[in-house]
Amino acid sequence: MLTKLEKAEQRWGGSNKLIDQWLNHRRKLLIQYFMLAGLAPYSRDDKTLPTVDEVKQFCAQLVDYVSEGHFEVYNNVVSACEKHGAESHNxxxxxxxQISKSTDTALDFNDKYSEIADEKTLYQLDGDLSSLAQSMESRFELEDQLLEILHSRHSMTA
Structure with missing residues (x-):
């Protein structure tokens, strides 16, 4: 996922402040995910579970990311596409x-983990993180399609 993000940053980075901010937030989310999941290069040497606070911080970052997409970025992209052609808008x-499906998955994850009070729920975290990663990877691919439409067919300045 980080490699795909780097390609996205190379392709669309610098073309728009909002897109740069969004890709930066995606990077922060992915890094926090890798840290929480204990994946390289953020592997946990002691193989312990993450703390409840670490999980809650990730949940907050996750909700911020999906919210930013829905309430800020997507509207701007759709508006730009609307101005520049029916095909792009459609x-x-x-x-x-399709992106909304992953939003539901992210919000379900948040609902389960943002209010946990004990570590018992954390024993399910690996499986839930894996499912979330699959959903978010699909989301990132769809979001990148939106960015490609914007980049290839339109010039958007911010």
Whole structure:
């Protein structure tokens, strides 16, 4: 996922402040995910579970990321596509419901883990993180399709 992010940053970085901010937030989310999951290069030497606070911090970052997409970035992308052609607008409108599926997965994860009070729930974390990662990877691919539409067909300045 980080490699795909780096490609996205190389392809679209610097073309728009909002997109740069969004890709930066995606990077922060992915790093926090890798740290929480104990994946390289953030492996946990002692193989312990993350703390409840670490999980809650990740949940907050996750909700911030999906919210930013829905309430800030997508609206701007769709508006730009709307101004520059029906084909782009229609494509963007087809992608948004697909992206919403991953939003539901992210919010379900948040609901389960943002209010945990004990470590018992953390024993389910590995499986839930794996499911979340699959959903978010699909989301990132769909979001990148939106960015590609914007980049290849339109010039958007911020």
């Amino acid at each position: 494509t963007a409108q087809l992608l948004l419901p």
